[in-house]
Amino acid sequence: MNSVDNETNYSASKYRTPDGAPADIVIFTITSTERQGVKKSLPVRELQVLLIQRKQWPFAGQWALPGGFSQETETIEESARRELKEETGVDGVHIEYFNVYSTPKRDPRGWIISHAFYALVNEQLLEKRRAADDASDVRLFRVEEALEMDLAFDHRIILQDALNKIREKMLTTTIAKEFLPEQFTISELYQVIQTVCPDFEEKNFIRKITSTQSRKGIIEEIRDAEGRPVLSNKYSQRAAQLYGFTGYVPPLSIYG
Secondary structure (H helix, E strand, O other): OOOOOOOOOOOHHHOOOOOEOEEEEEEEEEEEEOOOOOOOOOOEEEEEEEEEEEOOOOOOOOEEOOEEEOOOOOOHHHHHHHHHHHHHOOOOOEEEEEEEEOOOOOOOOOOEOEEEEEEEOOHHHHOOOOOOOOEEEEEEEEHHHHHOOOOOOOHHHHHHHHHHHHHHHHHHOOHHHHHOOOOEOHHHHHHHHHHHOOOOOOOOHHHHHHHOOOOOOOEEEOEOOOOOEOEEOOOOOOOEEOEEEOOOOOOOOOOO
16 A cells, blocks of 8 residues: 655655746737738738757757747746746746647657647847857748648647637737737727638627727727827828727626
């Protein structure tokens, strides 16, 4: 009969522990490219993901998600934030845990259980990105292109799961603000949502986002010191009202 563990006889050596617990990070951004020969129009926006080209075994030369092994002195989230800063130089952005990956033999180095996070980073913060010491290159790829690549480990699965998650969040939370300037037009907000969720279409978007009771208060009109509306004609011939997120998150219900 096996004795029950207690504070006097417990030994960690009796139990098999994982060989590592890395944090992998799916870093999304939306790039903006001005339309050639078309004045006063919204730019072409693409959802892109940051990948690194591995320098060392395993999967040397293949593209992968950024990440690395957690240290025993930090939490998994602290590890993810550290890796994000080391890989991109970016800190203080929206980062969120979404899943754990533990399929046996997913990593040739041993029993490796990976915790996955996604980060939403404004494209301007990635302009000075550079490859870390353990990578030979770092680059942005269109998400559709990345999903067709032979990514290292099970990173294609992780990327697809992360994409599904941010599409869900884009339609149920205010994460669109991570891809927008502090002041934006309704057209810009709509375009960002469609960039992440290509199937999204709402003909009454302006009315719903500004006046529907369940959504009212998510964004507000930007006004100057005298209370006059602040307008912009950056992307249109006719000046459009600028808006900003308020920080309010409406309660959602599948029954409402």
